[in-house]
Amino acid sequence: MAVAELTAAIRAGSGPRFLRARTYRLTGHTGADAAAYRPKEEVEERWKDDPIARAADLLRAAGVPDSELEADREAAKREMREAYEAAVATPYPPAEQAFADVQDVGDPRVEAF
Amino acid sequence: MARMSYLEAAKSALAEEMRRDPTVWAVGEDLGRGGVFGQYRGLVDEFGPERISDAPISEACIMGAAVGAAMMGTRPVVEMRFSDFALCAIDELVNQAAKARYMFGGQTKVPLVVREPIGMWRSSAAQHSQSLEAWYAHIPGLVVVCPATPADNKGLLKSAIRCDDPVVYMEHKGLWPLEDEVPDDPDFLIPFGKARFAREGRDITIVSWSKQVHVAAAAAEKLASENIDVELIDLRTLWPWDKEAVLASVEKTGRLLVVQEAVSVAGFGAEIAATVAERLHSRLKAPVRRLGAPRIPISYAPPLEDAVRVTEAATMKAVRELVAVNS
Numbered sequence: 001m002a003v004a005e006l007t008a009a010i011r012a013g014s015g016p017r018f019l020r021a022r023t024y025r026l027t028g029h030t031g032a033d034a035a036a037y038r039p040k041e042e043v044e045e046r047w048k049d050d051p052i053a054r055a056a057d058l059l060r061a062a063g064v065p066d067s068e069l070e071a072d073r074e075a076a077k078r079e080m081r082e083a084y085e086a087a088v089a090t091p092y093p094p095a096e097q098a099f100a101d102v103q104d105v106g107d108p109r110v111e112a113f
Numbered sequence: 114m115a116r117m118s119y120l121e122a123a124k125s126a127l128a129e130e131m132r133r134d135p136t137v138w139a140v141g142e143d144l145g146r147g148g149v150f151g152q153y154r155g156l157v158d159e160f161g162p163e164r165i166s167d168a169p170i171s172e173a174c175i176m177g178a179a180v181g182a183a184m185m186g187t188r189p190v191v192e193m194r195f196s197d198f199a200l201c202a203i204d205e206l207v208n209q210a211a212k213a214r215y216m217f218g219g220q221t222k223v224p225l226v227v228r229e230p231i232g233m234w235r236s237s238a239a240q241h242s243q244s245l246e247a248w249y250a251h252i253p254g255l256v257v258v259c260p261a262t263p264a265d266n267k268g269l270l271k272s273a274i275r276c277d278d279p280v281v282y283m284e285h286k287g288l289w290p291l292e293d294e295v296p297d298d299p300d301f302l303i304p305f306g307k308a309r310f311a312r313e314g315r316d317i318t319i320v321s322w323s324k325q326v327h328v329a330a331a332a333a334e335k336l337a338s339e340n341i342d343v344e345l346i347d348l349r350t351l352w353p354w355d356k357e358a359v360l361a362s363v364e365k366t367g368r369l370l371v372v373q374e375a376v377s378v379a380g381f382g383a384e385i386a387a388t389v390a391e392r393l394h395s396r397l398k399a400p401v402r403r404l405g406a407p408r409i410p411i412s413y414a415p416p417l418e419d420a421v422r423v424t425e426a427a428t429m430k431a432v433r434e435l436v437a438v439n440s
Contacts, residue, residue: 101218103214103253103256105256105276105278105305105306106305106306106353108253
């Protein structure tokens with residue numbers, strides 16, 4: 001709603017506007033970060049705002065059947081799994097690739113010593 | 114040929130490249146009123162504020178926006194006013210501009226020119242006087258240019274604008290008013306990595322760049338009357354640097370003195386000295402030698418500021434000492 005109001009105002013000639021958006025990082029900084037520095041209750045509370053779950057709720061309310069939502073979820077997971085498996089199955093580039101695409105002028109393939 | 118200053122030479126280079134290529138544009142603080150030194154004076158009248166673009170006082174925003182604009186197919190010329198101020202934008206330059214091509218596997222290039230005026234003139238103190246060229250020579254992906262003459266400031270800036278790599282372009286503030294003949298051919302381009310022989314000689318090789326070249330040239334002129342024949346090489350660009358010219362010269366003279374305005378410790382002179390020592394050890398008649406600033410900040414007070422300068426007298430003394438060895 002806020003975004004719709006702001007963009008409408010800007011398009012009507014209001015000049016620049018600020019949108020201040022507050023957000024929350026639901027998981028740790030990386031896969032290796034269990035984020036033990038945050039109270040468990042706080043994180044659990046915030047998971048209720050998970051935008052993916054909220055989007056599913058909105059779609060359900062709009063009449064999209066659960067079976068369709070579940071099929072979409074499975075399709076997304078499959079796509080990610082296939083991308084991961086393709087990446088893992090791809091061999092690393094040859095070592096000489098380390099010297100490619102650095103720069104044209106003073107190219108390390110010519111200048112390195 | 115036309116007689117013009119180092120400052121005017123760069124302005125004509127930018128104007129010519131902007132006329133030639135509509136994707137070239139400049140961005141920085143106060144460009145509309147001519148830039149802090151007048152290097153952009155009048156350009157907004159010809160090219161308009163979309164291409165001579167005034168930015169708010171945020172070097173990081175200016176550099177970040179220009180890196181993105183370069184990746185999207187334009188050729189931004191970024192004005193940082195002082196190499197000292199550009200440190201506010203070093204993440205955008207070193208972590209983004211210099212790495213984007215490599216990290217995207219060659220799917221993008223960053224044809225960016227970053228103008229970072231360097232050097233001392235008089236009493237501009239520790240935060241407006243530094244020569245930080247060695248920092249950028251250390252970074253893979255960047256080209257580093259340090260022009261010493263008006264003609265070079267035209268031909269090298271034009272090459273920088275046409276270059277597809279990010280170029281750190283370091284003009285010397287003390288050279289702005291220097292006048293000389295400058296070619297007016299619109300395709301006058303000086304290639305990177307080709308040094309200029311400012312003087313040919315047989316007794317000793319001096320390697321220098323930027324304003325320090327002129328100090329070394331004055332020293333060489335006086336030494337000639339003492340029958341010391343100096344070969345003076347102006348490197349023009351630090352990456353790539355003209356190893357072939359330096360090695361060939363030192364092979365001939367057997368002696369090397371590197372002269373730089375920057376702090377000597379970990380300066381680019383160390384790279385040159387090490388390269389010559391590695392390649393030509395058995396050919397050297399005397400140890401390689403560096404002259405540069407002591408590792409102290411540059412003062413406002415003139416007598417303290419002078420303690421940092423590498424003078425003509427210091428250059429002459431070093432040359433005499435080196436020539437005296439095994440002669």
